[in-house]
Amino acid sequence: DSGVTQTPKHLITATGQRVTLRCSPRSGDLSVYWYQQSLDQGLQFLIHYYNGEERAKGNILERFSAQQFPDLHSELNLSSLELGDSALYFCASSALTSGGQETQYFGPGTRLLVL
Amino acid sequence: AQSVTQPDIHITVSEGASLESRCNYSYGATPYLFWYVQSPGQGLQLLLKYFSGDTLVQGIKGFEAEFKRSQSSFNLRKPSVHWSDAAEYFCAVGSNTGKLIFGQGTTLQVKP
Numbered sequence: 001d002s003g004v005t006q007t008p009k010h011l012i013t014a015t016g017q018r019v020t021l022r023c024s025p026r027s028g029d030l031s032v033y034w035y036q037q038s039l040d041q042g043l044q045f046l047i048h049y050y051n052g053e054e055r056a057k058g059n060i061l062e063r064f065s066a067q068q069f070p071d072l073h074s075e076l077n078l079s080s081l082e083l084g085d086s087a088l089y090f091c092a093s094s095a096l097t098s099g100g101q102e103t104q105y106f107g108p109g110t111r112l113l114v115l
Numbered sequence: 116a117q118s119v120t121q122p123d124i125h126i127t128v129s130e131g132a133s134l135e136s137r138c139n140y141s142y143g144a145t146p147y148l149f150w151y152v153q154s155p156g157q158g159l160q161l162l163l164k165y166f167s168g169d170t171l172v173q174g175i176k177g178f179e180a181e182f183k184r185s186q187s188s189f190n191l192r193k194p195s196v197h198w199s200d201a202a203e204y205f206c207a208v209g210s211n212t213g214k215l216i217f218g219q220g221t222t223l224q225v226k227p
Contacts, residue, residue: 002158033214043205043217056212090158094213101147101166104215106159 003027004093004107012113018079021110025072025093031055032074033094033104034066038087049074081114088112117142119208121218128196129226136191136221138180138206147209148189150180153220154202162204165189176200201225 003026013019025032034046045058049068060066063081068074078085088111092104118141128134140146147166151159163174170182180191189206203222207215 002160031213035215042219043207043215045214045216048213056214058214092159092215102209102213103149103161103164105161106151108158 002105002107004091004105006089006091006107006110008110009108010111010113012115013081014115015081015083017081017114018077019081019112021076021078021089021091021112023074023076023091023093023107025074025091026095026105029093029095029105030072031094031096031102031104032068032072033092034060034074034076035090035092036087037090037109043090046076078112083114086112086114117208117210117216119206119216119218121204121206121221123221124219125222125224127224127226130198131195134191134193134196134200134223136204136206136223138189138191138218139187140189140206140208141187142208142210144211146189148180148182149207149209149215150174150178150189150191151205151207152202153205159205162191196223196225198225198227 005024030051032049037043046060048056066076088109090109092106094102094104096102120139149164150162165172165182203220206218
């Protein structure tokens with residue numbers, strides 16, 4: 001158990017709908033990263049938040065957005081869903097060590113199926 | 116551009132035999148390197164990491180990896196594989212923005 005929790009574990013929805021995925025980082029970690037894992041694209045970085053502020057964006061679609069709340073949990077919002085959005089969505093949390101090194105610990109993921 | 120290549124999509128090893136899973140990276144600065152394992156239906160578990168220092172890194176479950184700067188490689192090894200090691204293994208490099216760049220993964224099958 002990494003200490004990172006994600007809910008829900010599974011999500012089935014229809015095209016055009018909107019869903020929210022939730023992530024709680026390990027106690028004390030200020031950074032949250034979101035990744036998407038799909039068969040054709042592999043593991044891709046989506047977005048990074050640090051202590052409530054967006055730090056970096058990857059290949060995240062405009063239909064997707066995220067935020068990190070004062071209690072440090074994060075939500076990934078996916079809207080106008082398409083079949084191709086079906087994937088496993090991971091969040092990871094990390095704490096910076098001295099020297100700028102960080103290790104990311106991953107949650108169990110949310111498996112999204114868009115029908 | 117930063118990238119990670121895992122040349123072996125699939126590896127089959129007999130139980131008790133040794134494993135080597137290859138990883139090559141492309142990164143301009145000193146890389147931070149990681150190996151993660153994903154069992155079916157599970158999340159990613161950190162096996163080991165390299166930041167600096169000793170180039171032979173020990174991890175959990177008896178895994179080790181060796182950083183070779185001259186070859187831009189960070190190959191994962193295990194002397195004796197167990198059936199429970201069957202999983203997908205991902206090599207990753209940490210970028211200067213913090214995000215991880217992953218290889219495509221290597222699926223390990225263990226024969227009894």
